[in-house]
Amino acid sequence: MFTLAEENYLKAIFHLEHELQGEVSTNAIAESIETKPSSVTDMVQKLAEKKLLTYKRYKGVQLTAEGKKVAINIIRKHRLWEVFLVEKLNFHWDEVHEIAEQLEHIQSEELITRLDKFLGSPDFDPHGDPIPDKHGVLKRTEKKLLSEIEKNQQGVCVGVKESSAEFLQYLDKKKISIGTKIKVLGKEFFDGSMIIQVGNEQFFISHIIAENLYVQIQE
Amino acid sequence: MFTLAEENYLKAIFHLEHELQGEVSTNAIAESIETKPSSVTDMVQKLAEKKLLTYKRYKGVQLTAEGKKVAINIIRKHRLWEVFLVEKLNFHWDEVHEIAEQLEHIQSEELITRLDKFLGSPDFDPHGDPIPDKHGVLKRTEKKLLSEIEKNQQGVCVGVKESSAEFLQYLDKKKISIGTKIKVLGKEFFDGSMIIQVGNEQFFISHIIAENLYVQIQE
DNA sequence: TTATATTTTTAGATTAGACTAAAAATAAAA
DNA sequence: TTTTATTTTTAGTCTAATCTAAAAATATAA
Known part of the structure; x- marks a missing residue:
């Protein structure tokens, strides 16, 4: 569906929208993804073409509903895999990020549905971050x-x-x-x-x- | 370590060496990997540079010890993941190939060590194919x-x-x-x-x- | 053994994604 | 409000992996 690079951009932008409350700049994306601003401009134009975000030159980007959906789904996969790594394979919570970073890109709806069930549909990952359900809804907590x-x-x-x-x-x-x-x-x-x-x-x-x-x- | 494409070539060549008993032709690789012979020539030259196989123009290729080691490791990962999908996630044996095809490329020695342990160090995958151990040794059976x-x-x-x-x-x-x-x-x-x-x-x-x-x- | 068919390689293009260097727009400071 | 600094974009390269079309080598057949 989407390339690995596209997925990583969407995920990074999603996180930045929350951290920065709104407008996400080219430089912010470049820094978070460890790439050059010029590369970001290219990719962002491509993602705008695909209607995953809106982009105005020099004005930063904003994910569309569709873009958010894709990003949340990647985050869901990432966090479910982290639970698997810690709960089932006994990894320590400081060892799972890089591996989940790879696993989050595996394409199979069915796999995630079954993994979620296997893990008992957890609401939080090993770092306490909420795991979106299959509709993208997060369990909110008073934290x-x-x-x-x-x-x-x-x-x-x-x-x-x-x-x-x-x-x-x-x-x-x-x-x-x-x-x-x-x-x-x-x-x-x-x-x-x-x-x-x-x-x-x-x-x-x-x-x-x-x-x-x-x-x-x-x- | 290796790119996705490189890993797929090595795996395909390894399987072909067994099926065809020896010499593996450019066309055979192209067919098995669903690509064009000209693309195979390019990649094969690259893999020869990296000493993963030996290559003589018009004469086909043969994996080196190092190339075999890499291929066997990918096969090990593929088959372990298939066991996971069938035994733990209750997939049916006809549904797991494509997913394992993606999972086999996840890079983490530790992950595979732990997955293997979690699954009880299985000797065979759900289709009865032997799973190489971490040294690449297969359980042989009289079949x-x-x-x-x-x-x-x-x-x-x-x-x-x-x-x-x-x-x-x-x-x-x-x-x-x-x-x-x-x-x-x-x-x-x-x-x-x-x-x-x-x-x-x-x-x-x-x-x-x-x-x-x-x-x-x-x- | 020459002619024909098949296989393999080369040459040149293409695409995704990244980069550098320079230009253009925007923001901050004098 | 100019000047200066920062941010962002554009233009042009680069690499990995693929492709097409044509050339070269090898294999098969008359």
């Missing part, structure tokens, strides 16, 4: 960044914003994973750092960390 | 074509030579699958057709069928 919660409140870790291997390994070292209870014992307003409690341990975390961890607040 | 066995002998179906969806569906209709006992009740020397017994049913099969079914003889 906040850890950095947004107040002193003495506590929450359960439900996901990560950044999911680089480095960050995930840091979390492992601190014994934080999805489902872990985290209580904010103190918050430094100057630099946003925090003292938190995880299990019996209490320790310091920087703002960068707190800004990349999603929690669901508990009473 | 014969059904067409080669004598009247009143019986055997267990252990594989198929041809594995097109059409042939597999024919076998299903006749209730023949891997593990099925087959007894030869009669054999017509003129056209090689047979009367066989499968379960309680007795029926006629043509030579074409008997020539594409592998059995292991039983006393």
